[in-house]
Amino acid sequence: MKALLASALGIGSIATATFSIAVPAGTTGAIDWSKAQRVEIRMTEYELIPDQLTLRHGKPYRLHLVNAGKEGHDFTAPDFFRSAILRDTGAFNETRSSVFLQPQQTADIYLVVQNPGLFAPRCADHDWAGMTATIVVE
Amino acid sequence: MRPRTLPAALTGLAAAAVIALAWPAMAEVVNLKAAMNAASEVPTNPSKGTGTLTATYDTASKKLSWKGSYSDLTGPATAAHFHSGEPGKNGPVAVPIAPATSPLEGSATLTDAQAADLLGGKWYVNVHTSANKGGEIRGQVTK
Numbered sequence: 684m685k686a687l688l689a690s691a692l693g694i695g696s697i698a699t700a701t702f703s704i705a706v707p708a709g710t711t712g713a714i715d716w717s718k719a720q721r722v723e724i725r726m727t728e729y730e731l732i733p734d735q736l737t738l739r740h741g742k743p744y745r746l747h748l749v750n751a752g753k754e755g756h757d758f759t760a761p762d763f764f765r766s767a768i769l770r771d772t773g774a775f776n777e778t779r780s781s782v783f784l785q786p787q788q789t790a791d792i793y794l795v796v797q798n799p800g801l802f803a804p805r806c807a808d809h810d811w812a813g814m815t816a817t818i819v820v821e
Numbered sequence: 822m823r824p825r826t827l828p829a830a831l832t833g834l835a836a837a838a839v840i841a842l843a844w845p846a847m848a849e850v851v852n853l854k855a856a857m858n859a860a861s862e863v864p865t866n867p868s869k870g871t872g873t874l875t876a877t878y879d880t881a882s883k884k885l886s887w888k889g890s891y892s893d894l895t896g897p898a899t900a901a902h903f904h905s906g907e908p909g910k911n912g913p914v915a916v917p918i919a920p921a922t923s924p925l926e927g928s929a930t931l932t933d934a935q936a937a938d939l940l941g942g943k944w945y946v947n948v949h950t951s952a953n954k955g956g957e958i959r960g961q962v963t964k
Contacts, residue, residue, distance in 0.1 A: 729954055754955045755911040776913060777934050783913035807914040811900045812954045 716770055716793050719743035726756040726784065729812040731804065737819045740799050746792040750784035756814065757783040760804035763818060767794040781807060796820045848881030853939070855946050855960035857891060862947065862959045863911050870894040870958045874925065874946050883936060885916070889925035895952040898922060904945050905938050908961050915944060940964070 722744055725732040738744060750756050761780035769775075770793035774782045782790050799820050806814035857872035859865055872891025878884070891898070901921035906912025915938070916929045931939065938944055939962060947959035 755913070757913050759914075777932060781913065785911070807917070808900075808902060808904075809949075809954060811949070 714743055714768065714770070714795055716743055716745075719745040719793050721745045721747055723747045723749060724758065724816075725749045725751045726758065726806065726814070727752040728754060729806070729809045729814045731758070731806065731814055731816040734816040735819075736816065737821060738796060740796050740820050743793065743795050746794065748782055748784060748790045748792065750786055750788050753786050755783060755785050755808070756806045757781045757808060758804055759807040759810075760802055760818070762800075763796070763802035763804060764794070766798060766800060766802075766820075767796045769794050848879065851878045851880065851940060851964060852876075853878060853962050853964060855889075855962045857946065857948065857958040857960035859953075859958055861908070861945075861961070862953070862956050863909060864955075866953050866957060868893075868895055868950075868953060868957045870948075872923070872948060872958050872960070874960065874962070876962065878931070878936065878939060880936070883931050883933075884928055885931055885936075885939065886928040887918075887925065889946070890923045891925075891948055891958060892923070894948065894950050894957055896950045898948050899951055899954075900949040901925065902947060902949075903939075903962070904947065905935070905943055906945055907943055908945070912945075915939075918946070921948060 720742065722736065724746060726749065748758050759781040764779055769779070772779050774790040774792065776783065782792065784790060802818040802820065804816050804818060853876040855874040857874065859868040859870060870891060870893045872889060874887055874889030876885060876887035898921040901918035902914045903916040903918065904912045905915045915935055918925055918927060942961065942963050944962045945959055946962060947956040950957045
């Protein structure tokens with residue numbers, strides 16, 4: 684799992700203990716978003732890449748979503764986004780549960796997941812075709 | 822016109838104004854329809870499949886109810902959705918249609934923003950298959 688995350692982050696190893704940053708629940712003011720760690724998630728026909736990811740709760744991330752496909756795809760994860768502090772929601776749908784990207788579009792989602800958990804993001808249009816993933820928040 | 826008829830005329834005008842002002846808030850059931858085919862998909866595909874959908878939207882309850890059917894797809898339907906999107910453009914899933922097997926029937930409660938898009942002609946319905954994972958037939962939902 685960590686190897687998958689390391690691959691996604693473009694780094695050779697992960698020292699998760701050093702990444703923890705205390706974040707007051709439900710606030711964005713105390714978060715230093717400049718320290719957000721970039722994690723790229725690519726969407727294509729019909730995969731979410733990587734399909735397994737491990738994150739740390741309390742740590743700021745910049746999810747860099749890329750639609751590398753030829754069709755519109757979305758990253759739908761209502762429970763995951765609900766459990767997170769979001770820096771901004773401009774890329775989201777009305778219910779803040781999903782980010783839709785046209786082909787070749789990208790979006791950066793800055794967030795801090797507040798608690799450990801297991802989440803199942805998917806493309807709502809193509810989940811039946813295998814566009815699903817697993818995010819473990821430690 | 823005799824002078825004493827003026828109050829009656831004013832009363833009539835006032836009543837008409839009251840009705841006109843109240844009209845937008847009155848409940849209404851809007852009939853909607855869609856004709857689905859492969860030529861409407863983005864991109865198009867060579868499927869001979871076709872389908873129809875009829876729906877009603879109740880502005881008071883905000884409930885969308887639909888019935889539909891399709892035939893001649895290249896294989897079993899794998900999914901069906903209402904999407905937000907104008908003709909010729911793909912957009913995100915607004916409401917899933919499950920099960921996707923014909924005949925289709927279901928309902929959902931919409932948000933105000935969803936209802937505005939739907940009634941503005943900015944929703945489409947499509948059916949997916951394994952051969953056409955992006956969508957085999959599609960139709961714009963119109964009044």
